[in-house]
Amino acid sequence: MKQDMIVILDLGSTENTVLARAIRDMGVYSEIHPHDITADELGKLENVKGIIINGGENRVVDGVAIDVNDEIYSCGIPVIAIDHAPAKCADKYDTIPSDDVIKAFVFDTCKSEANWNMKNFVEDQIELVRRQVGDKKVLLALSGGVDSSVVAALLIKAIGKQLVCVHVNHGLMRKNESEGVVKLFRDELDANLIYVDATDRFLGKLENVADPEQKRKIIGGEFIRVFEEEARKLEGIDYLGQGTIYPDIIESGTKTAKCVKSHHNVGGLPEDLQFELVEPLAQLFKDEVRACGIELGLPAEMVYRQPFPGPGLGVRCLGAITRDRLEAVRESDAILREEFAKAGLDKKVWQYFTVVPDFKAVGVRDNARSMGYMVVIRAVNTIDAMTATIERVDYEILERVCDRITAEVPSVNRVCYELTKKPVATIEFE
Numbered sequence: 001m002k003q004d005m006i007v008i009l010d011l012g013s014t015e016n017t018v019l020a021r022a023i024r025d026m027g028v029y030s031e032i033h034p035h036d037i038t039a040d041e042l043g044k045l046e047n048v049k050g051i052i053i054n055g056g057e058n059r060v061v062d063g064v065a066i067d068v069n070d071e072i073y074s075c076g077i078p079v080i081a082i083d084h085a086p087a088k089c090a091d092k093y094d095t096i097p098s099d100d101v102i103k104a105f106v107f108d109t110c111k112s113e114a115n116w117n118m119k120n121f122v123e124d125q126i127e128l129v130r131r132q133v134g135d136k137k138v139l140l141a142l143s144g145g146v147d148s149s150v151v152a153a154l155l156i157k158a159i160g161k162q163l164v165c166v167h168v169n170h171g172l173m174r175k176n177e178s179e180g181v182v183k184l185f186r187d188e189l190d191a192n193l194i195y196v197d198a199t200d201r202f203l204g205k206l207e208n209v210a211d212p213e214q215k216r217k218i219i220g221g222e223f224i225r226v227f228e229e230e231a232r233k234l235e236g237i238d239y240l241g242q243g244t245i246y247p248d249i250i251e252s253g254t255k256t257a258k259c260v261k262s263h264h265n266v267g268g269l270p271e272d273l274q275f276e277l278v279e280p281l282a283q284l285f286k287d288e289v290r291a292c293g294i295e296l297g298l299p300a301e302m303v304y305r306q307p308f309p310g311p312g313l314g315v316r317c318l319g320a321i322t323r324d325r326l327e328a329v330r331e332s333d334a335i336l337r338e339e340f341a342k343a344g345l346d347k348k349v350w351q352y353f354t355v356v357p358d359f360k361a362v363g364v365r366d367n368a369r370s371m372g373y374m375v376v377i378r379a380v381n382t383i384d385a386m387t388a389t390i391e392r393v394d395y396e397i398l399e400r401v402c403d404r405i406t407a408e409v410p411s412v413n414r415v416c417y418e419l420t421k422k423p424v425a426t427i428e429f430e
């Protein structure tokens with residue numbers, strides 16, 4: 001392994017990630033592991049130079065205080081403890097000590113080298129994946145999102161054609177998105193890629209379903225079924241690749257951290273499909289995943305693409321989805337994205353899209369009264385998607401977008417701009 005590592009043992013502190021990031025900022029790789037890691041498991045991690053036991057308010061679970069395994073003190077690796085008072089540890093702190101103290105531990109006591117960078121990380125992960133997988137095959141659901149794309153690129157480098165990617169087009173992708181995935185991964189990166197066009201199947205299941213939660217459930221559930229059917233057709237697959245990243249693990253609840261929301265890629269597939277997981281990004285934060293994608297040579301527009309919900313345009317074609325309104329959402333979204341890119345707003349605005357409500361409004365076209373759909377434009381900025389503010393888009397740009405949409409999408413005769421912050425609105429409409 002190329003990189004030295006400081007292991008943080010997780011006793012439920014919400015500060016673990018802050019600490020890991022602070023150590024990575026010092027140029028030393030740091031991973032967070034469960035508090036009950038055994039000496040044996042620890043021994044399998046390479047280049048561990050030091051251990052930080054980080055206590056915290058959650059270290060009493062159901063009235064019982066949890067603690068680390070005593071055996072880790074005799075591994076010959078320096079240990080410090082924060083907000084925790086194990087008898088065997090010499091160096092104890094009540095709260096996270098200053099960066100200088102951490103630095104002294106990391107560099108002077110542990111003798112770590114500042115060799116954490118994306119190039120080394122990628123090389124280490126490639127080696128770990130090769131060791132884990134051997135000559136077996138790995139299956140990966142490749143949605144085209146940042147995380148699954150970066151995992152795919154990494155696994156292609158590591159194991160080439162032993163990786164089988166499945167891209168399920170649920171018919172709710174943005175314009176040319178599925179084509180882009182096939183072009184990049186199959187044509188350019190020479191991946192073993194199975195493309196499944198399941199548009200009719202998804203739209204069939206969604207017919208007349210207006211309730212947003214019901215729509216989400218159908219899309220998510222059907223996605224797993226399609227993927228599972230493809231998996232069963234293949235032979236000799238032992239591993240499942242996943243684009244799990246560190247925030248997914250935290251939010252789904254570690255042994256000690258509380259569950260925020262369960263993520264579809266942590267758990268999910270039926271239990272009788274027995275795969276071992278390959279999750280090379282599981283220790284990375286989102287910005288690090290992007291840096292990893294760039295290191296792997298993925299195009300910047302893919303790595304820095306704006307967030308796109310799993311249910312896709314399905315939650316932007318409001319109410320019961322119809323093909324003509326879905327087309328109106330897809331085309332208007334493509335026009336908006338094109339005009340935002342021309343104006344340089346694609347690099348400035350966090351998320352922007354169009355939605356089409358399920359009613360028609362009166363208009364005039366070719367001197368005659370006509371009924372048409374209304375497109376709503378939303379463009380928001382946020383740090384963490386918990387709150388969001390409105391981008392004050394120049395009127396000239398908005399009018400250009402409006403003119404293009406009404407000219408190029410004949411089913412649309414009105415375009416509106418959405419002004420509501422989150423809260424009181426959410427970013428998406430459903």
Ligand code: XMP
Pocket residue numbers: 216307308309310311351385422425426427428429
């Ligand atoms: P809301 O609408 O809750 O959205 O303010 C916050 C962020 O989450 C995205 N979003 C989703 N992402 N599956 C996803 O993968 C979903 O069902 C989903 N709903 C919302 C949304 O695009 C925004 O970035």
